[in-house]
Amino acid sequence: MKAKRSNEGYLFLDHRDSPGLPDALTHATGPELPLGIGRGLFEAPTITCSHCQAIVIVNPLRNRDRGYCSKCDHYVCDTCNAIRIANGGACKTFNQIIAEVQEAAAQSESIKEL
């Protein structure tokens, strides 16, 4: 069985030789992230949301459960998790959306050829 951690990307933010980012700026751009990540070295895993492909920087201090879709067996971002719960657990992965776009484009080209 594949571990969920094998799906994690990697973020490297190095301000060891830099004034870094003020907390106000890091908080404005990523309110879920802990303060102080803009100073020194910050390394964190990332998750690609299975439903929208937004990349979530994993907050190492988070206590709440992460959104998880058992139908596609992937973590999802908080926004997609709220939508998923509101829709009774409905799952539509981004790969399915891509397949639909490709199918529609292929059909459109077939019609042009006719």
Next chain:
Amino acid sequence: MAKRIQSLTTLTPTATADTTNLVDATYHGVIQGGSGTQRINIIEVYQGGQAGASSPTIMLLSRDSTVAVTVSNGAGLMDAALDAATAALAAAPVTGNTTTTKPQRSSTLHLLNLSFNAFGGIVRWVAAPGEEPSLVGNTASLGEISLSAFTGGTPGLMGSHIVYEPL
């Protein structure tokens, strides 16, 4: 298929709001599908600061709600295959940062915030294999991805690259 790299030697990005024209050669660049069905995976994004004074820079990897037309590379921007033996693709991905119709960053489809201080800062993000965000086709809003500076901060001189793979 074949991994490719879009690299930018040096540039000071201009902070631009969402759904606003990205002016030529003021942002890293766009990557757009080479056909209506082409899928491209984004594998890595790197930014290295080159500024001579503190420059908090808010950089966003985002889908575009208006896609670029007639795209070419501005000064310092290039696109190359990572493997020397890569054969030319039948439908080459469209990449560049100089266009006729200007691309506009979507206000709802930001993928990743890569803010850093361009005075000595370094930021690198790598996707896990099989978990790469992707774009498909060459129309809005799923057919183009851009890396550009968002409003706020004081963008500074930087170099950057995006590793991607057309499928």
